[in-house]
Amino acid sequence: MAGEDYEQVVFNYDRSSGLRAIIVIHSTALGPALGGTRYWQFDSEEAALTDALRLAKGMTYKNAAAGLDLGGGKAVILAEGTGGKSEELLRAYGRFIDTLGGRYITAEDVGTTGDDMDMIHRETRWVTGISPAYGGSGDPSPATAYGVMHGLRAVAIELWGDPSLDGRRFAVQGVGKVGHALVGHLVDAGADVVVADVNPEHVERTVADFGVTSVDPLKIHAEPCDVFVPCALGGVINDQTIPELRCTAVAGAANNQLLRPGHADALAEAGILYTPDFIINAGGVINVADELNGYDERRARLRIESIFRNVAKVLETSRKEGVTPSVAANRVAEARIRAVGRIRQIRGPQGATF
Ligand code: NAD
Numbered sequence: 001m002a003g004e005d006y007e008q009v010v011f012n013y014d015r016s017s018g019l020r021a022i023i024v025i026h027s028t029a030l031g032p033a034l035g036g037t038r039y040w041q042f043d044s045e046e047a048a049l050t051d052a053l054r055l056a057k058g059m060t061y062k063n064a065a066a067g068l069d070l071g072g073g074k075a076v077i078l079a080e081g082t083g084g085k086s087e088e089l090l091r092a093y094g095r096f097i098d099t100l101g102g103r104y105i106t107a108e109d110v111g112t113t114g115d116d117m118d119m120i121h122r123e124t125r126w127v128t129g130i131s132p133a134y135g136g137s138g139d140p141s142p143a144t145a146y147g148v149m150h151g152l153r154a155v156a157i158e159l160w161g162d163p164s165l166d167g168r169r170f171a172v173q174g175v176g177k178v179g180h181a182l183v184g185h186l187v188d189a190g191a192d193v194v195v196a197d198v199n200p201e202h203v204e205r206t207v208a209d210f211g212v213t214s215v216d217p218l219k220i221h222a223e224p225c226d227v228f229v230p231c232a233l234g235g236v237i238n239d240q241t242i243p244e245l246r247c248t249a250v251a252g253a254a255n256n257q258l259l260r261p262g263h264a265d266a267l268a269e270a271g272i273l274y275t276p277d278f279i280i281n282a283g284g285v286i287n288v289a290d291e292l293n294g295y296d297e298r299r300a301r302l303r304i305e306s307i308f309r310n311v312a313k314v315l316e317t318s319r320k321e322g323v324t325p326s327v328a329a330n331r332v333a334e335a336r337i338r339a340v341g342r343i344r345q346i347r348g349p350q351g352a353t354f
Helices: 045-065 087-099 114-121 141-160 177-188 200-210 263-269 283-293 297-305 307-321 325-343
Strands: 008-014 019-027 037-040 071-078 169-173 192-196 227-230
Touching: 008 045, 008 087, 019 045, 019 087, 037 045, 037 114, 045 071, 045 283, 045 325, 071 087, 087 114, 141 177, 141 227, 141 283, 141 297, 141 307, 169 177, 177 192, 177 200, 192 200, 263 325, 283 297, 297 307, 307 325
Parallel strands: 037 071, 169 192, 169 227
Antiparallel strands: 008 019, 019 071
């Protein structure tokens, strides 16, 4: 299954810590492979590998479309039998990453935290998402929300020929770390916002902070609005929800919003503009990637603002080439990997790679 599509797959077993981990490097055509580490109770080693392969390829596309000089990779640590994320386990994992000499750079993902990244950092420099105290950028969520906000302005231009969100209605599903921050940006921009969350405390906090209204979380996707903004779980765009949507566009932070790839076509048939999640939610990865140059918040913010252009380009490609935005997003990423990947192979007189 790894096939010729993947550059490298490395398994690691460390007897003393009990670490079992897999690092998948899908592509380094644009630079070192960046992607998070998932700590998860997998049913089998094969299931862990399947997940890592799928996610690594996704990171190649995400990083390429975000304009980063980074390839795509992903890692999984098999939680089964480890007895938790001990110092020993995480440091053994850091050593494993270090053996790849910077071809793979890790970050936080499901089941890992910023504190875990700090621990890994004690053994390797090839880790991002570390604390500001160690020169890192900390929690990526505010950066993700900032990026989604810029992407929404590009969506507004595509829909209405104007980037203003003033008076437009947004239905935000999930007001956790990203959703809450995004609602703040939307309210500042003069938007009319309705929210929902399965956690009542998160709803109360958002209503109190920004004076927005809330609805039943089972009904938020069916709320009449301009843009439905998924910021909770994946798979929310599916056979059940699509006929109930009352929006003009779907654009938000949640990963894997479409339950199946075919749902991109179903949205297009329903006349709803979809912004691929991996294009609009790249603020977090752009932010952590900046750590590789010595984190500079101002520079990172400028780079995150480029999500406006990235979204605009994908929507324009979709319109001009008559394909769904999902297909267009893949084409944009592949075109950059081909073009810039070729340039990176040009060698100078001393054999240096430029
Ligand atoms: P979070 O856990 O802080 O927030 C998710 C919120 O969704 C929680 O408040 C939770 O109660 C709520 N929720 C769960 N199920 C729900 C449902 N059925 N209906 C309504 N609300 C529901 O997570 P987050 O960091 O804010 O991330 C949100 C989404 O964005 C996730 O899909 C995540 O993968 C994606 N994402 C996050 C980042 C980031 O920087 N944090 C970056 C890229 C993508």
